[in-house]
Amino acid sequence: MSLKKIQQVKKDRGFALFDLIIYGVLIAVVAALFVVVFTAFNREPLTGVRVSVRAEAVFEFTFGGQLSVLSEDVTYDEDSKGITVTVQSDDGFNVIYIDKQNRSVKMKQADCNGRQCLFFRAMTDNSQFIYCNPHAIKIEPIDRDLDSPDIII
Numbered sequence: 001m002s003l004k005k006i007q008q009v010k011k012d013r014g015f016a017l018f019d020l021i022i023y024g025v026l027i028a029v030v031a032a033l034f035v036v037v038f039t040a041f042n043r044e045p046l047t048g049v050r051v052s053v054r055a056e057a058v059f060e061f062t063f064g065g066q067l068s069v070l071s072e073d074v075t076y077d078e079d080s081k082g083i084t085v086t087v088q089s090d091d092g093f094n095v096i097y098i099d100k101q102n103r104s105v106k107m108k109q110a111d112c113n114g115r116q117c118l119f120f121r122a123m124t125d126n127s128q129f130i131y132c133n134p135h136a137i138k139i140e141p142i143d144r145d146l147d148s149p150d151i152i153i
Contacts, residue, residue: 042126042127042143043126043127044126044143045103045124046103046104046105046123046126047062047063047064047142047143048060048061048062048063048064048066048141048142048143049098049105049123049141050139050140050142050144051085051096051138051139052138052139052140053071053073053087053089053135053136053137056071058070058071058073058074059071059076059085059087060142061083061098062142063100063103067083073088073089074087074088075088080100081099081100081101082097082098082099082100082101083097083098084098084108085097087135087137089135089136091135092110092134092135093109093111094107094109094110094117094135094137095107095108095110096139102122103124104122104123105123105139106120106123107130112132112133116132116133117130117131117132117137125141126141126143128141129141
């Protein structure tokens with residue numbers, strides 16, 4: 001490297017003004033996305049759930065006490081603490097437990113490959129859902145409005 005090139009490198013600053021502007025804009029965009037993603041969820045308490053198989057509702061329950069079985073493939077057992085719902089599909093079954101006291105919903109059993117749906121956390125607010133991919137069963141809040149920008153999937 002020549003002496004002239006070394007002196008030129010020494011005179012250059014680490015960042016030009018244009019570089020700093022680009023980095024500032026990038027940081028602002030990332031911060032805005034972070035705020036939108038983590039604060040835009042509808043965190044209202046769970047008021048009810050809808051169970052769908054292949055996008056067709058088969059069971060609905062509101063914590064006010066209204067229960068609707070919309071398919072022959074659904075059976076349930078109710079006691080004072082909760083409701084155990086069994087959903088049969090062409091591929092197998094899923095067992096869902098609705099805890100009426102804690103206003104929560106959890107997938108308890110499934111006979112699908114992998115059983116990933118059993119590892120979803122219990123639903124306690126309107127921002128959560130549970131999905132079993134092999135059986136195409138989705139449990140979502142009954143108040144969920146997919147057209148609303150408040151809930152991001």
